[in-house]
Amino acid sequence: MNDLTWVLGLPLFGTLLLALLRNHRVAGWLNVIISAMTLLASFLLALTVLDQNRLFFFNNLFFLDAFNVYLTVLTAFVGTTTAVFSRPYMAHEVEIGRVGMRRMRIYHSMYQFFLFAMLLALTSNNLGLLWVAMEAATLATVLLVSLYRTPESIEAAWKYFILCGVGIAQALFGTVLLYFAAFHVIPVSHNALLWSELQQYAGQLNPTVTSLAFVFLLIGYGTKVGLAPLHNWLPDAHSEGPTPMSAVLSGLLLNVALYALIRVKIIVDGSLETNIAGYLMMFFGLLSFVMASFFLHSRRNIKRMFSYSSIEHMGLMTFGFGMGTPLAVFAALLHMTVHSLTKSAIFVTVGHACQIAGTQSIEHIRGLIKTQPSVGWGLLIGTAAIAGFPPFGVFTSEFLLLTATINTWPWLSVILLTSLAVAFAGLFRNIQPMVFGEQPAQQVAVQANMLPVVIHLLLVLSLGLVIPEFLANWFNQVTLLITGSGLL
Amino acid sequence: MLSHLSLYEQAIFVLAALLLYTCFSLLAHTRLLDLIRAFAWQGVLLAATCALVAWVLEQPHLYISAILTLSLKGFLIPFALHRLVIKLKLQHTVEKVSSPTTVLLSGVGLVIFSYYVALPIEQLSTEITRNVIAISLAMVLLGMLLLISRSQAVSQVVGFMAVENGLFFAAVVSTYGMPMVVELGVAFDVLVAMVLFGVFFFQIKDNLDSLDVDQMNRLSEVDE
């Protein structure tokens, strides 16, 4: 019975329990409690991992190092806060009769299953298992996206399912190729999919095969990261599902997909002498970043708009990881953290805003500050944070990323800055009228739990003001892991 | 030169060729039931390959995956699809593919392309694996071509499964299958996916009373 069993077991247990439980109010509470316990367990895990820096479980099937344990904690944390938000939110949805009891059961158990899949993907040492977990996460979220059973949600779910399914299938092909490359190199052939082994023998892998494999894995996991032009499922899925789901999708799923991509990149970089993988990631990252920044203008649906902003930021991270200098990787890691915190906080407020106005269309949400100041200010400040205004953490990471860019690819920094400005304009021109001004008549305040927003934004703020020593060291270990050379 | 190869390898080649043929027949068939039948054949062939490898190269665990494949891809899924098609009264619908010949020709082009891609893989193994990888790559690409060229939800599912078949073939022949955990996981996922597809067919049918995915265009950013 080690900590990992708890981390993985609790959500799994939650899945089964909540699938059986009928009363959705109790389920809501249980959802929160189980997630919180998972968070606790992951904290303990983190503590144990941080002092001896790599742990193996279940004869090397699972392993934890600084990288994935940090993401584990993040996942558990956002999962918990979102669960806190989802309780009153879904209760309100039930009241207005958008979802029935049966589907609430699906919702809660799938929520836990989704968490389980995420954690499994993060902690597994076996790339095949990682793939399985990703696929499972897709299946779980497909159910969540189609929760409302409206034509739009069905459509969104179908597109999500097919696109990610096909994409992930290619990822599997990539995995097979990788296995094939390792098969003849690694002595114990059934260990040939273990990431730790692959990393160890990376130098001897056949470069041609690994590069082919990386292409497929890039397409596969890139689809899930939401890199343009593979991103098309993302806005649909985000906008049509229940908002807590959008929060965890943006905050977690994309991160995990990117995590998988990076794991693979490490191996591929080990086997190739060229930096082709890095260039590809930079290209797609930049492409998504620029494209999304223009997409932010003239959108009608608030949730769609923020999903584009997620694409934008994932693009930025991918760009950073692709660049691969220690500073860039450090920045990208930081950006991962602050983005998932901020973005999930934003989705929380957006969810409440939509409930207040009874619609998701931007031009019908007005004067939030008058109707419900907490939501209005939350949305405004969250937007300012995600737009990269100091003293919020997003600014710090973008600042570092920009520095890294200037040091290595000076001219790209112009593109970055331009699209940052464009993106900012797009965000604010849509958000400001929603928050300020006169409110429509029918708008009434709803029962909202702003605790997650406050916690997240405070965390982001403090990260912007000062990055604590231990966190810096933690990130530094990860940087060391990814790039082979530390920053501090 | 085929004569240099061992009997086993020749057999593998034959199976590979057959699989490729099934892919093309998938592309060619415009009636759903034919499509599903061809898909079933593909599953059977895959299982056969699996068994062959298991028997010749003494890979006992491949027997399990052979059985899994046969039962899932050979019978269960085709059967389920068949039932669904009947239930949804789609057995008589003939899909309108814009220009079938172009599709087939581009399919041929894809095969050539995948050979070109797989060409650099010589060392570390006999060219059999290289060809097998080329074939499976072709199968994957053909599956995607199927997905693109067909507008029926059912045939998209078939295409999706065909893609998986392709990479499974690669896994079986070049690396004698994956570790057991992965095998089981994949199989489980495919099963669940199938169930979900089933559920979705009905929901799509309810919502836009046909399974034509081209009619799913509510969510778009055009004309904004």
Next chain:
Amino acid sequence: MPLSLALLSIVGVLASALISFGTDRAPWLFRFVVLGLLAVSGLTATAAGVWVLLTNQNLAIELALGLPWLPWHLRLDALSGFFFAIVGLITFVTSLYAVNYSREFQNSPYSYSTLGVFTGLFIAGMLLVLLADDGYAFMVAWELMSLSSYFLVVYQHLNESNRRAGFLYLLMAHVGGLSILLSFGVMVGFGDGFSFAAMRQAALSPLWASIVFGLAFFGFGMKAGLVPIHAWLPEAHPVAPSHISALMSGVMLKVAIYGFIRVVFDLVGDLLWWWGLLILFVGAASALLGILYALMQNNSKRLLAYSSIENVGIIFTALGLAILFISTGHPVLGALGFLAALYHSLNHALFKSLLFLGAGAIAHSSHEYNLERMGGLIHKLPYTAVFFLIGCISIASLPPFNGFVSEWLIFQTALQTTALESGILRLIIPITAAVLALTGALAVACFVKLYGIAFLGLPRTRHVKHAREVGGSMLASQAILAVLCFLFGIFPALTLQTLAVIPEKILATPVGEFAASSWLWLTPISADVASYSPALLLLGIVVVGFLGWLLLRLKKPCVRRADTWDCGFGGGTARMQYTATSFAMPIRHILSPVWHSSETIDEQRDDLRPVSIKHELHIADRSWPVLYLPILHYVQWVARRIGVVQTGNIRVYLMYSFFTLLAILWIVT
């Protein structure tokens, strides 16, 4: 010690921001505790700045904030001390002013807490910008300043104009900030690390130095409101609460100027002559266009905002002269121009704040910003009228007040053009000076219009007729500024001797004769080149005026009050007065191509006599159609075009990934 004072003031400001969270329940908390804390912190900041300036210290500290390998470096030297004092002073005055002024929001839909919190953050941001000694801290403080001032601009968010202005303002601020960030980035790329010390070490090739300069000039110029990127300023500054407008126009622009000086003069170091030329042109253009647009405004605060553009233009002109002289090897003359710029920054901070506070007072007592509806306020607000008059005289740069001194210095610098070798420059600089002269004359006209229409003549509307003098704190704050305007006009020599340490520090050149010259005589170059003694002049004017008055008092004065002469027609009414528009009409006709104006007159007349005449006049800023709208349309166009990617058809999406796959496979093999 001064540094700890400075930090103390920042802490105080932040504390006021924290306290204001509670002010919605207890308004008195806002009016007395929060504003009191602000005022005290303002005084502390002033003390710190002046102290550092007088003792010419250079104090540094590192706070354990920011990144683990890049803590916040803070430094307080003469330059930052000078601007620190300005910010502190105006903070003190405005918060004193707000004690009465903020009653306006007592029963409004807008909450005290918002005002208090963001005012605190805004001021803290400005102070931190002045202290920052590394790029990261600088950017954080800079953006904090922009963001919080944005919230103050949209404070009265129920009016459309505020929201529009706020968005535009924040956008421009962001763009400018990014450009500044990039300029730092380039310097970091050549040096090591983000601390200013490292940037000073960075060895830049002329090309890269010019790039840095260009980025910094764009970024800071955006914030300072240089033509043609000024359009946000007259939108944003007027719509904020008046004491905030005073802070923004009077102080925030100075912070931008500080940033420019810091980056170009201090960090980049070796200056190129054509930079000076560029700045000279842009500055002169800003000055001229700024005042011309100001002259056409009928909204008191918009007028003041445009005149801020003018003054920033003047300051940059002086900086341009400084760069020209320094880069051509006349450091002493360069230092003179530099000092002129600093002095004008100080003066502008004083009188522009004074005028904004005055405009606020008018609005407070008569709820009126539109000049066409004012008039005769000199009888209603006697004290405000006096202070406002002083403000107008100062900003119109008339002797013996402070505005004149700095302009005189700039002229004196410009006249040293004979020292230059290049004939082109020798010719261009006097022309620029002539442009400045034109600007000055137009400024006089502009403020005659402002004061004459607003305070003199007959009241044009009823509520203006019933306006009442404003409360004590508002008067006191204006009085302080008025007195300062006067003092800085009478004793320029002392001030300049104090300021002389700044160029000595930044440019490392001893400054002409300031050290030698006495407090009475202002002799920038040497006594026989030019000398000016405002104190004696004042003495003279008082004596003469008094003598004249005495002579007339000798015999019993017989003064009779009578009706105004009405050409014998009788019944002269307030509507017969010259309006603000008609006052500016001649200049508008003479220089018509400057404005984007449309004038329509439709006149119904039965056979001979006109029955009704309807006159419409719209005057718009040219920078809109020329610069802003095209960019906006372009972005819109791209945004609309890019939507096509998201067709909504799943097969298209699949095709994307399919072809992407093929493409990459092709590339890889």
Next chain:
Amino acid sequence: MDWLLALLQTALFVFGAPLLLGWIKRLKALSQNRQPAPVWQPYRDLRRLFHKEVVIAHHASWLFRITPYIVFGAVVLVASVVPLLVTSLPTAAIADVIVLVGFFALGRFFLALAGMDIGTAFGGMGASREMTIASMAEPAMLMAVFTLAMTASTTNLSTAMLTILHEGLVLRPSFIFAALGLMMVAVAETGRIPVDNPATHLELTMVHEAMILEYSGRYLALIEWAAQIKLMVYGVLVLNLFFPWGIATETTTNALLIGSVVILAKLMLLALILVVSETVVAKMRLFRIPQYLSFAFLLCLLGALSHVILEAGYII
């Protein structure tokens, strides 16, 4: 001693100004073959005005009442700075020519405000026109000054005169242009024909008069007097800057005597030129004035140009 002399010179300015105006009026009358008034007519007018009672509009504010003193004071100060008979007086150092321009502007500023204080159409109209003209005239004026200053490398009047004296008779193209330009500006600034007509009270044409329409009695006297002094100051400026010869450089009695005689002659001559020009030229429409002034500016610019190109010589 020097201070006393300075005081004396100022007094000469203040009390001699009406005489100059009288002389001009006399010449004008003669040129239009009217029966001329005696030369000291202006003194009589002033005296009469000083004894008249003052009539002030009901709502005229304090600003209206202090304006005359400020205007008068400003002009007198300027007069005390301009070297009339002798250079290098202590007062000359108090202010240079730029300050001088500034003080004229100050007077104008208050006059315009006083004009608007009454709230009639006339006042506003006058103020508006005066401001327009002034803002056109000022750059030209400063351009002329700059030309001078670049030559003498000083803006201090007496120093400039001394330099020019020392260099002796040098034919400078720049000075010709600058002098012409400055004269034109002076005409505009002192409100003479063709820019303004001091003798008219038609609302269509009057500028300066429109502003002071409401003044009466001693206030009017002060303003009129100030105007006369201003006229003389400009005259002396033009003369002594460009033709300083004859002005006393040291304070000996006969030098002073020579100086006073010379300046008297020069002023009489200048008055003659002015009168002739005023009789041949007609008053312009308001919107023709900018052309007139921009021509003046052009002249001054040419002055600067020719200084840089022809005299300063080298050009890069």
